[in-house]
Amino acid sequence: MNPTTVLDVDRQVFAAYFNRKPFRVWHSLPGHPLFELPRLLELARALPERFVEYNAGALPVGVRPEETPRTGLSAEETVRRIQECGSWMVLKRVEQDPDYGALLDCCLDGIAAYARGLVPPMQRREGFIFLSSPGAVTPFHIDPEYNFLLQVRGTKTVSMWDPADRFVLPEEELERFYASFVHRNLPWRDVFQTTAFVLPLVPGEGLHFPVTVPHWVKNGPEVSVSFSITFRTAHSARRELLYKANARLRKLGLKPTPVGQSILLDRTKQLAFGAAANLKRLLAPAASRDA
Ligand SMILES: [Fe+2]
Structure with a gap:
């Protein structure tokens, strides 16, 4: 075909x-x-x-x-x-x-x-x-x-x-x-x-x-x-990460800027939450070994 x-x-x-x-x-x-x-x-x-x-x-x-x-x-x-x-x-x-x-x-x-x-x-x-x-x-x-x-x-x-x-x-x-x-x-x-x-x-x-x-x-x-x-x-994966970041911020009592409204804020959240997610992934196998 x-x-x-x-x-x-x-x-x-x-x-x-x-x-x-x-x-x-x-x-x-x-x-x-x-x-x-x-x-x-x-x-x-x-x-x-x-x-x-x-x-x-x-x-x-x-x-x-x-x-x-x-x-x-x-x-x-x-x-x-x-x-x-x-x-x-x-x-x-x-x-x-x-x-x-x-x-x-x-x-x-x-x-x-x-x-x-x-x-x-x-x-x-x-x-x-x-x-x-x-x-x-x-x-x-x-x-x-x-x-x-x-x-x-x-x-x-x-x-x-x-x-x-x-x-x-x-x-x-x-x-x-x-x-x-x-x-x-x-x-x-x-x-x-x-x-x-x-x-x-x-x-x-x-x-x-x-x-x-x-x-x-x-x-x-x-x-x-x-x-x-x-x-x-990669764009849809980044968007998912940003919404997860905003959900976390809202849970902390903040009013996060909507995704797509600020390039700078989106970039900052991507760096911070992306790094946290990577760290969590890295630590997960070690944590399960300890258990
Ligand atoms: Fe559908």
Whole structure:
């Protein structure tokens, strides 16, 4: 497979909007054998249990993590009965299977070809496959990676916000997400929807998700299969470190300057907290030897 024939991205749009706003890309994955249900069932069986997450799909947008119901079905039954079982399932880190790993690399090489000179080198390439029943809802949340969601089968509508919108996504939520991750779902208010970008997706289309952009997803009236191709960069790792630093400062009773507002402060925090994190990593093996 040739990466630039699998994916089509407008280079000028990429240059203008990458990691700032959502934009569409196009791909040739609909009908690909790796996304047929029997092959996905085989993948769900082969992946270690912790990489297969599934629950009921008819959820409110603002569901709290502790309220997320299971369906009572096994992962295998969920795939087999996806048409009628009202479920949402994600197969995580699918690159562990060599076939899916090769496809992920091919797709991300396509992105890298358009990104040349525009973004730092890709790190931690990871792939996720979402399989959802008609009408399933993925609640309001954020993710830590740069993401391109490629719609392979069925339709879905993504509601997404400007990643810099601090009314919908306050700094404190970002700090919590990076420093004390419990669940990726966010507190929801109905008024948020009035300022959402509402983006329908059909097979062959894809959508760019900036790092930690708030979003929720509603499936169309058919079974949906989508492939999420993700990566991180030195820039996203630095941003994570800065949010962890701000979380620490807030815990000390301070009001930290938001990430990105002061180059000097960000640099100082990066040096101080980066050094502390390195020291902690260095001391960890010694501490466990002493125990
Ligand atoms: Fe997401």
